[in-house]
Amino acid sequence: MKKQLSWKVGGQQGEGIDSAGETLSTALNRKGYYLYGYRHFSSRIKGGHSNTKIRISIEPTRSISDELNILVAFDQETIDLNSHELVKDGIILADAKFNPTVPEGVSARLIAVPFTEIAQEVGMAQMKNMVAVGASAALLGLPVDAFQEVMEERFLRKGQKVVDKNMEAIARGKEFVESESLDLPDYKLEPSDGKKRLYMIGNDAIALGALAAGARLMAAYPITPSSEIMEWLIKRLPEFGGTVVQTEDEIAAITMTIGANYGGVRALTASAGPGLSLMTEAIGLAGMTETPAVIVNTQRGGPSTGLPTKQEQSDVLAMLYSTHGEIPKIVIAPSTAEECFYDTIQAFNLAEEYQCPVIIMSDLALSLGKQTVEPLEYDRIEIQRGKLVTDEEELPELANSELFKRYEFTEDGVSPRVLPGKKYGLHHVTGVEHDETGRPSESPVNRKKMMDKRLAKLKNGINFKEPVFLDTKHEEADLLIIGFNSTRGTIHEAMERLEAEGLKVNHAHIRQLLPFPTEIVAEQVKKAKKVLVVENNATGQLTSLIKMHVGMADKLVYFGKYDGNPFLPSEIYNQCKELLVHGHI
Amino acid sequence: MATFKDFRNKVKPNWCPGCGDFSVLAAMQRAFANIGLEPEDVAIVSGIGCSGRISGYVNAYGFHGVHGRALPIAQGLKLANRDLTVVAAGGDGDGFAIGMGHTIHAIRRNVNITYIVMDNQVYGLTKGQTSPRSQIGFKTKSTPNGSIESAISPMEMALTVGAGFVAQSVSSDLKQLTHVIEEGINHQGFSLINVYSPCVTYNKINTYDWFKENLVNLNDVEGYDSSDRGMAMKTLMENNGLVTGIIYQNKESQSYESLIKGFKEEPLAKQDLQISKDQFDKLVAEFM
Known part of the structure; x- marks a missing residue:
């Protein structure tokens, strides 16, 4: 049984790949497994190789994995492009229709499943992706009824018959693999905690x-x-x-x-x-x-x-x-x-x-x-509107053609704000330098005061919770890894591997880039012998930013990747090892 | 009730003496008062250039933005608060050069705002360069040998992209100008008003006198029917665009806001920001 494994489905864009991934992952999510899915796609609508890789685990996971256990292929190209990722005892589930072959040097086992043929027998060739889902379910040890709800939600509006046909396709795919294949590696998933969680993309959130x-x-x-x-x-x-x-x-x-x-x-x-x-x-x-x-x-x-x-x-x-x-x-x-x-x-x-x-x-x-x-x-949903004046009665009366001081000089630089429509809130707004009422002004005294006022607002930091995510248990660390955005889980995984080898590794993930959280970052950099800044770019932009604000440039090492793909945990792990052993990368 | 004087403020415009924009300002103030608006009901969003300063000269809410973008700002404001009367204003460079894309799409979108273009056929604030409204042969600092690009015909363009209200006037006719602005504001949907607003400093061709000689008032055209789009187009073409009055109005026009599914009469800006626990749970269920 497996605590975690990776599954990938690939084919021509528009072949139902997304839908196969969605079906399997929704069912797994409802069973309480942790998932992380990443799509490789091209800037076109139909055609072109596309794949979705899903990591399935009984523990939290926020990274794609280095390895692949199961590859579902709708064409030979999928096998040729992806089989190198497969582990030694990996499995390829491929449509028998295209007479799949395994490239030289790949030890994974190929099971040719008549995806298209079964789908046609059930009723429609398009359902080949559901046959593939069923074949995958056989390997993962998932019962067919795990998909019942998902199919109903997707197809019930088209009628019960469509639901039943798709369920049949899944069942037939599962039966085929179970009856045909012997001595398969055990890819059955360990039971999950069964808790209800969400499965969403960052954009949804x-x-x-x-x-x-x-x-x-x-x-x-x-x-x-x-x-x-x-x-x-x-x-x-x-x-x-x-x-x-x-x-x-x-x-x-x-x-x-x-x-x-x-x-x-x-x-x-x-x-x-x-x-x-x-x-x-x-x-x-x-x-x-x-x-x-x-x-x-x-x-x-x-x-x-x-x-x-x-x-x-x-x-x-x-x-x-x-x-x-x-x-x-x-x-x-x-x-x-x-x-x-x-x-x-x-x-x-x-x-x-x-x-x-x-x-x-x-x-x-x-x-x-x-x-x-x-x-x-x-x-945790809190709404704060700052110095917005919502109560009309709070506004002092304005004499004829006088204006509300929308840009009033205040200690913190933030002025009371009133929305258009209020009788005593009349004011002007302009991108030209202006005075407290919003009227254009070229006065050098006003100019300086206004610049200072605007910039004062952020000068003493901002009220943003957790500007840097810190996973920094070591007072003295061999290495500090710094990243931002999506690399969080990947860095975490590399760090766990290094820690398992006895190395002391801290991780700081920067969540607030402007204003830059200098003190927090500086403190962590000081505690580390070396610092690896991981970023998906070619010029080390975050590294430059840290050098500018924090200094200690001699400790900082930039590790970039800009080939279009996210980092793999092994890539970060290898660079860290290199840095720790040789002192540079 | 407010009079046009209530829409005046103490700021002295930085326009040249004799600039056509003074009349546009006066006409705007009169139109607001005639409709029965109060200063707080009105927001003027303007672009950059001499004419862009107009939002600062009206005693109302005013937003002076960036060059060419008065229209999207004005549309955003109107969608946020549909109780406001939103008027966008700017020059021909603002609306027909840098901001032409927005002009066309604002016409198509049909948000209930009024757009007044102060058209002087030249760039004034940058001290005399050609504009997309300059006639061929027009000599400026940037076209010393005369402009060789054809001029945009804004009224015909507006009709072509589906405008529901198209009017034109001239600074020397305060009465007509006030009238078309009033009608534009009352129109349900986007209204485009092009105003020949002479630049006394940099345009020595298209002067007050020149317009007096060349403009045709549609009131004087027998049988002119402003609900007839074909007639509007034909009349514009026959007169090289030099007509004044309401050129075309579709009285059946339905504003963008009125067509948005679920969009409430109560302005968005006044609605509760908080969603209920029940609503939240329903939204989240989609991801389970």
Whole structure:
């Protein structure tokens, strides 16, 4: 029996691969297994190799694995491209239809299952993916009825017959493997704790977090890998009186978001690198006009169009510095789907508390990687609107043509904010330098005071919970590994392996990039002999940032990967070993 | 009830003496008062350029944004608070050059806002360069040999992309200008008003006198029917776009807001942010 194993399904895009993965993982999630799923896909709709790899475990897991136990193949290409990942006693379940063969040097066992033929016998060739699910269930030791609910939810609207046919396909696939194959390695899963958990992608969690935070308007332009956020919200927002506007471009998306926030609704936009590049001028407008705005950047492979469907973390410095001039801005970086939910709620609070743009930076592996999430707590949804004056009576009367001091100088730099529509709240807003009432002003004295006021808002740190995730039990560590966004689980896994060998390893995952949590990071760097900064980019952007804020440059070693794929635990483990043994990589 | 004077503030516009924009400002203030609005009911969102400063000269809520983006800001504001009367304003460079994409899509989207373009056919604040509204041959600092690009016909363009309200006026006719702004605000959906607002400093061709000679008031065109889109297009083409008045109005127009499923009469900005435990549990169930 297995505590954990990895399963992968591959074929041509559009062949039902996603659906096979969804079916198996939903059933496993409901049985209480921990899952982590990652899709390899191309920037096209039909055709082209695509695969989904799912890690199944009885313990929490937040990383893809190095190895693969079961490969389900709908074509020979899938076998040729993926069989090198298979463990020695791995199994390939392939459609007998294409006469599958195993490449030289691969010791995995091939079981040719007539996926298509069985599906046709049951009624429809398209159901071959369900036959494959059944064949997989045989290996994993899952009963057919584990899929009953899932099939009903998916197909009952098409009639009981469709449900029954799909269930039959699963059962037939399972029977085939059970009757044909002898002496198979034991891939049956150990029983799970049976607890109810969620299984979601980071983008789902961001969208849900936005809705829970009170966001009722989203303006966005479709782009990979962020579109799921707008797609989820357009399904759900109408129930709450809100909507999503698909704009003509990302500039419209951000400026509409700013206009909506100025009007008083919590609004957001989401995009990826190219879109964020277009938004930078307007982000400056939000900073200058002290308008709250929440912007999600799901990083993908850059530069330019880059690798639209691949993993990268190369927007760090752009997110921090790309707007011209100097504005107060907050950049946070959740590292798990759970954090995507809670951090998005916090982002809306921060945007209103500090009256500035807040960028939630994610990456493709986090945004699209599907992971098990412990039940989200309703009681943790807190809404704070900072110095928003909601009670009209609190506003002092204004004499004729006098204006409300929207940009009043205050000790903390944050001014009372009033929404349009209030009689004694009249004020002007402009991206031009302005005085306390929002009227343009070129006075050098006012200019300096206004710059200082705006920048003062974030000067003493911000009220963001857990700016750095710390797994740092050693007072003196051989090594500190630093990362951000989706590498959290992968680093954890590498660290566990190193620890098992007796090495003292700490892990700091940076969740707040601006303002930079200098003290927390410095303290951890001091405690370590060496520091490995793991980032999916080619120039060591986070490493530069740490050097700039923390110093101790001689301890810092950058480890990058920018081939479009997420790190594997073994890659980080190997680099750590190299660093510890040789002192450099 | 507010009078047009209540929409004035003490800020002295930085426009040149004789600038057409003064009339647009006055007409706007009169239109607000005539409709019966109070200053707090109105928000003016403007772009960048001489005309963009207009939001700072009205005693109402004002948002002076970035170049070319007044429309998306204004749409976002209107969607946040549909009780507000939202007027976007800017120059021809703002609306027909850098912001042309937004203009076209704002027309298509049909959010219930009014867009006033102060069209002087030249770039003023940057001190005299060509605009997409400059006529061929127009000499400026950036076109010393005369413009060789054809000018945009904003009214025909608007009709083509499905506008529900298209009007044009001129700074010298305060009465008509006030009237079309009032009608534009009252229209259910997006209204585009192009105003010939002469630049006395950098445009020595399209002057007050020039417009007086060349503009045709649609009131004087016998049998003109502003509900007839074909007639509107034909009349514009016959007159090289030089007409004033309400060129086209679709009185059946339904605003974007009125077509959004589930969108409430109560402004979004006034709704409760908190969702109930019950609602939350239902949302989460999708991921189990």
